[in-house]
Amino acid sequence: MKLRFLTLVSFGLSLVYAANAFASSDAFIDDFRLIEPSVSEVASHNNSIVYETDFNIPLQLSDAELYAKQHGLALAITSFEKKRGGGGSGCAHSPVCIIVLPFVLFHAMSSYTIDVATFSKDDVFLFSTEYDQRSGLLLDVTFDESLNASVSIESSQLINRVFVQSASRDDNANIVEALYTALPTLPDDSPFHLFASEVAYFAQWQNPDWKSEQLERANAALKNGKNYSENQTTALVSLVCQVVDSKSGESPSAVLSSTSAIQSTENSQSVLDCVKDDEAYTVEQQAEIDRLANSQLSAFCHDADSFDVTDWHESIERFYRDYSPMMQSAAMRCSVPPFNIYQRWYEDQKVSQADYEYLVKEHVKKSRTLRDSMTVADPNVLAARLNLATESRYAAAHILNEIEKHQPTISEQTARQLTHLYWLDLYSVNSFPFLPDTDRDIEKQARILQLLSSAPSEMKRHISSEFSAHLDDEALFDPYAKAAFRVLFSNEKPDDLMRLLVEKAPSVEDVSLMQSQYQVSTNVDDSGEPEHSDLIWLALYLNPALGHSVVDSYPEALAEHNANKPDWIDSGRSLLNQVEGLF
Numbered sequence: 001m002k003l004r005f006l007t008l009v010s011f012g013l014s015l016v017y018a019a020n021a022f023a024s025s026d027a028f029i030d031d032f033r034l035i036e037p038s039v040s041e042v043a044s045h046n047n048s049i050v051y052e053t054d055f056n057i058p059l060q061l062s063d064a065e066l067y068a069k070q071h072g073l074a075l076a077i078t079s080f081e082k083k084r085g086g087g088g089s090g091c092a093h094s095p096v097c098i099i100v101l102p103f104v105l106f107h108a109m110s111s112y113t114i115d116v117a118t119f120s121k122d123d124v125f126l127f128s129t130e131y132d133q134r135s136g137l138l139l140d141v142t143f144d145e146s147l148n149a150s151v152s153i154e155s156s157q158l159i160n161r162v163f164v165q166s167a168s169r170d171d172n173a174n175i176v177e178a179l180y181t182a183l184p185t186l187p188d189d190s191p192f193h194l195f196a197s198e199v200a201y202f203a204q205w206q207n208p209d210w211k212s213e214q215l216e217r218a219n220a221a222l223k224n225g226k227n228y229s230e231n232q233t234t235a236l237v238s239l240v241c242q243v244v245d246s247k248s249g250e251s252p253s254a255v256l257s258s259t260s261a262i263q264s265t266e267n268s269q270s271v272l273d274c275v276k277d278d279e280a281y282t283v284e285q286q287a288e289i290d291r292l293a294n295s296q297l298s299a300f301c302h303d304a305d306s307f308d309v310t311d312w313h314e315s316i317e318r319f320y321r322d323y324s325p326m327m328q329s330a331a332m333r334c335s336v337p338p339f340n341i342y343q344r345w346y347e348d349q350k351v352s353q354a355d356y357e358y359l360v361k362e363h364v365k366k367s368r369t370l371r372d373s374m375t376v377a378d379p380n381v382l383a384a385r386l387n388l389a390t391e392s393r394y395a396a397a398h399i400l401n402e403i404e405k406h407q408p409t410i411s412e413q414t415a416r417q418l419t420h421l422y423w424l425d426l427y428s429v430n431s432f433p434f435l436p437d438t439d440r441d442i443e444k445q446a447r448i449l450q451l452l453s454s455a456p457s458e459m460k461r462h463i464s465s466e467f468s469a470h471l472d473d474e475a476l477f478d479p480y481a482k483a484a485f486r487v488l489f490s491n492e493k494p495d496d497l498m499r500l501l502v503e504k505a506p507s508v509e510d511v512s513l514m515q516s517q518y519q520v521s522t523n524v525d526d527s528g529e530p531e532h533s534d535l536i537w538l539a540l541y542l543n544p545a546l547g548h549s550v551v552d553s554y555p556e557a558l559a560e561h562n563a564n565k566p567d568w569i570d571s572g573r574s575l576l577n578q579v580e581g582l583f
Contacts, residue, residue, distance in 0.1 A: 034053070034054055044099075044136060051161070064117040112134070128142050141164060158195055179202070192235040195235035214243055218240045219240060237258065253275045256285045269323075294327075296319055301332070301334035338363050351380055359371060386417040387417065410451065419466075429528055437526075446538055453543075483497055505533065506533055
């Protein structure tokens with residue numbers, strides 16, 4: 001079909017109407033239809049839309065007035081709000097898809113405004129045209145029923161073209177032809193994924209054998225040696241796959257003879273998705289499957305930076321779930337991080353402490369999904385997370401939650417890391433008006449005491465010896481944390497133990513209730529030290545052999561302490577003497 005290209009400015013001059021052109025309906029229709037389709041490129045909002053139309057109509061609202069004047073028609077313009085279809089699916093192949101969508105986020109709209117131009121002759125309605133108000137471009141045409149002229153208006157997003165054609169020409173062969181003709185000329189950033197769906201949509205009208213016809217045509221295009229780009233080839237392959245998928249008795253694997261140019265991850269995924277359900281492959285087809293799968297591994301290995309955070313994990317997950325089982329030859333081995341770490345994990349379920357820490361330090365966002373799938377049941381993951389917690393790269397509370405949940409074996413290395421975490425000041429004091437100040441480091445220490453309470457005695461002695469410098473340094477760490485550590489790990493009563501217990505009462509009256517980390521108060525005083533002796537009482541409970549003797553002697557020590565406390569009169573005199581000494 002030969003197309004005659006006209007510009008928007010000249011389209012109204014393509015036919016010369018006599019003064020009595022609309023003397024009858026038949027005359028109107030005869031003059032209104034074009035002998036050959038007119039193709040016009042219309043610019044709007046820095047975008048160009050191509051119209052291919054069988055009718056001489058104004059393609060823009062701005063041309064409606066001149067059009068009516070030239071043809072002796074009356075013109076009325078109105079507007080209305082059109083509701084957007086749920087989910088945007090109602091857009092389909094309407095020109096709304098390529099006229100409205102480029103300028104506004106269609107899915108975020110509840111409605112858009114339509115301008116309607118109504119044309120009549122001697123008060124008799126002839127036809128109306130609808131335009132998108134933002135762009136002023138044609139969206140729909142409606143004729144009076146008496147004119148016996150119906151219009152089909154469709155659009156292709158792939159080639160950015162709107163087709164306004166007689167509904168009697170409903171095989172849409174011209175649209176399918178336009179798609180095939182345009183394919184080898186489309187730039188690589190075109191939405192090639194639309195080619196298969198648009199060809200299938202337009203080809204099926206009034207053509208019961210459209211599947212066989214399009215399968216033959218697409219296969220011929222793949223084999224005829226035309227210089228298609230990788231993306232263009234993938235579009236044809238996708239069409240073959242879509243048709244074969246709905247056509248019983250056909251195998252899609254034949255397309256593998258035409259995919260040698262395909263290299264990219266996305267395109268190789270499309271091909272492998274197409275053929276993955278076939279039961280058997282020829283030697284040549286299997287070799288091509290292995291090549292396409294290895295091309296993805298190569299991209300993961302050498303081009304990791306080209307993947308965004310979501311695509312990175314989803315593509316690797318998809319590869320090992322769907323494509324790796326299709327391979328027969330050995331998969332390419334990667335020696336470059338981060339993918340070599342992923343490869344070891346997916347193939348062997350192994351990750352080293354160093355690899356885990358590398359992912360956190362170098363690819364924290366990209367590797368989050370993979371790391372979240374790991375647990376501290378793996379000793380290397382446990383070691384890495386504990387080490388990162390000491391560097392404030394992993395929440396201490398989170399790692400303690402995980403250890404409590406999964407209950408991994410506590411090795412001496414793990415005990416050493418937990419002890420190191422015990423001594424670190426990771427949290428600042430929380431202060432809120434009208435509430436006591438709190439320090440979550442006390443909670444952290446209590447939980448670590450609980451976790452390590454069941455460690456073997458020999459391991460506790462090693463830990464006590466290794467961290468003895470912390471205990472001897474009076475300038476570092478609060479005395480309650482030191483005393484609790486000595487009670488549990490050194491199995492000894494510090495010289496100042498009873499003094500610490502009586503100077504700061506426990507947060508509960510019955511010290512026997514101090515049986516877990518959850519009863520330990522995190523309140524601190526103005527100097528940041530614990531307000532209560534709860535941490536020591538917890539350690540005594542966790543070391544009952546030592547704890548019983550302290551509990552037995554505690555009431556007497558407390559009574560003696562209270563007896564030696566100055567009463568309020570003596571305290572007042574002391575304060576007065578201090579004040580007088582200032583003058």
